[in-house]
Amino acid sequence: TYSDNASYLVYNPVSTSDPFADWEKNMYQGEARSMGLELMIHRKTGRLSGWIAYTLSDAQNRFSEINDGKWYKASFHRLHDISLVLSYDLNKRITFGATWVYNSGRLVTLPTHSSWAYSPTTEQEFPFDIQESHFAVDYYTERNNWKSKDYHRLDLGFQFKKQKKYGLRTWEIGVYNAYNRMNPFQYSIKTEYKTGKRRLKQRTILPIMPSITYQYKF
Numbered sequence: 001t002y003s004d005n006a007s008y009l010v011y012n013p014v015s016t017s018d019p020f021a022d023w024e025k026n027m028y029q030g031e032a033r034s035m036g037l038e039l040m041i042h043r044k045t046g047r048l049s050g051w052i053a054y055t056l057s058d059a060q061n062r063f064s065e066i067n068d069g070k071w072y073k074a075s076f077h078r079l080h081d082i083s084l085v086l087s088y089d090l091n092k093r094i095t096f097g098a099t100w101v102y103n104s105g106r107l108v109t110l111p112t113h114s115s116w117a118y119s120p121t122t123e124q125e126f127p128f129d130i131q132e133s134h135f136a137v138d139y140y141t142e143r144n145n146w147k148s149k150d151y152h153r154l155d156l157g158f159q160f161k162k163q164k165k166y167g168l169r170t171w172e173i174g175v176y177n178a179y180n181r182m183n184p185f186q187y188s189i190k191t192e193y194k195t196g197k198r199r200l201k202q203r204t205i206l207p208i209m210p211s212i213t214y215q216y217k218f
Contacts, residue, residue: 001063003028004140030063032074050086057081067142075144079104095159097174105148108187111138112145114198136191136198148187149202154178167218173211180208 036057059074082102089095117137157174186203
């Protein structure tokens with residue numbers, strides 16, 4: 001894993017042949033362990049087919065340089081994972097499909113608190129020009145200390161099939177994320193310009209999206 005305060009480009013001006021040769025200083029080596037349970041019920045026959053699957057899992061890491069050498073939850077730790085997939089044949093030509101997925105929120109590292117630091121330049125004298133010299137310093141207690149919002153969505157679709165002389169034609173009309181769940185994609189900490197308050201911002205992509213697909217098999 002990356003070390004604390006790692007830089008993606010470790011520049012070493014002394015090394016003229018390869019100034020980025022010290023990239024290994026960004027990395028820690030350690031241990032990982034995982035355990036879990038998976039259950040699945042699958043129906044393959046009849047007009048109604050599909051499956052429901054559930055996973056209970058735990059993933060942890062341990063590095064001597066991180067978290068005082070204690071085990072902590074890995075970034076890809078997901079306690080619960082559920083998927084429900086159904087397909088129903090309304091008749092020989094029309095099929096309805098639905099998929100619902102749920103995942104426990106992923107773990108991220110957030111600062112436990114922030115404070116302001118001041119860095120005067122040679123041109124500045126006390127008192128400092130706060131607008132130019134102050135910046136936020138974040139303090140962290142441990143890795144992956146905060147769980148984001150859970151992820152879930154519902155996808156719906158209809159298939160319209162027709163056997164042609166030289167193949168099978170299929171039109172599919174669907175909607176991704178049918179109830180427009182604002183699932184988190186990225187989190188970042190922003191400082192409000194006017195108040196100086198630190199805010200956690202969530203970024204979301206892929207809201208509700210309709211789709212139409214044409215397929216021809218021969």
